[in-house]
Amino acid sequence: MEEKVTIASCQNNERSKLLKILKFKLPHKYKKLGLISAGLLMLGLIISKFAGYNHLINKDAIRTVMLLALLIASLSQEKVEDEYVNHLRGQSYILAFICSLGYSIILPLITFVIDFLIVRITGDGQTNFYEISAFEVMFMMICFQLLFLVGLKRLDLAE
Amino acid sequence: MQNKIKVARAEMDLTQEQLAQKIGVSRQTINSIEKSRYVPSTILALKMSHLFSKRVDELFQLEKED
Numbered sequence: 001m002e003e004k005v006t007i008a009s010c011q012n013n014e015r016s017k018l019l020k021i022l023k024f025k026l027p028h029k030y031k032k033l034g035l036i037s038a039g040l041l042m043l044g045l046i047i048s049k050f051a052g053y054n055h056l057i058n059k060d061a062i063r064t065v066m067l068l069a070l071l072i073a074s075l076s077q078e079k080v081e082d083e084y085v086n087h088l089r090g091q092s093y094i095l096a097f098i099c100s101l102g103y104s105i106i107l108p109l110i111t112f113v114i115d116f117l118i119v120r121i122t123g124d125g126q127t128n129f130y131e132i133s134a135f136e137v138m139f140m141m142i143c144f145q146l147l148f149l150v151g152l153k154r155l156d157l158a159e
Numbered sequence: 160m161q162n163k164i165k166v167a168r169a170e171m172d173l174t175q176e177q178l179a180q181k182i183g184v185s186r187q188t189i190n191s192i193e194k195s196r197y198v199p200s201t202i203l204a205l206k207m208s209h210l211f212s213k214r215v216d217e218l219f220q221l222e223k224e225d
Binding site: 156 | 183184185187188190191192196197199200202203
């Protein structure tokens with residue numbers, strides 16, 4: 001009996017730790033900060049690519065900081081944060097997870113088919129299977145989440 | 160899940176905004192609950208029940224498909 005109580009209390013501890021992580025939110029002001037930082041970093045990456053300064057910057061480091069900025073935006077509270085917004089947030093994470101998985105499955109298939117057709121038509125080169133990077137999947141997932149949250153809130157207001 | 164929040168709110172002559180402020184949620188949340196798009200948590204349902212002085216099952220009723 002005593003052992004059961006100990007196991008139950010351990011499970012409760014684990015559960016409360018998980019709940020703390022789930023409830024963790026940054027203040028609303030961080031949302032703008034995260035989005036602006038991510039936007040500026042993206043702009044920097046694009047400009048550096050077209051201006052030919054690509055070799056001067058560490059692309060991987062910038063991408064990681066960009067993901068961090070988007071994560072900050074994703075974890076920030078809305079102006080009014082209540083249980084309904086939490087519910088929408090949960091739905092947006094589910095949708096983002098499904099869509100980014102779909103994206104990472106479908107995009108390589110589409111590029112493979114196009115590649116295959118081009119090779120068939122032109123007769124030169126070889127068909128390659130396009131591999132999606134971890135950054136691409138995470139970037140898409142977090143962007144989908146932010147967009148779905150805005151979309152779900154807007155749809156709700158529109159009805 | 161059906162609910163009679165709109166009726167109860169009208170009986171007390173409260174706007175969605177006023178009700179939202181009283182129970183600590185946004186107006187959008189009240190709107191979604193009234194339109195049965197969102198089923199509130201037990202805590203929120205009890206808060207409404209106290210505010211309107213009605214039983215929870217008077218405010219919320221199950222539908223056939225529930």
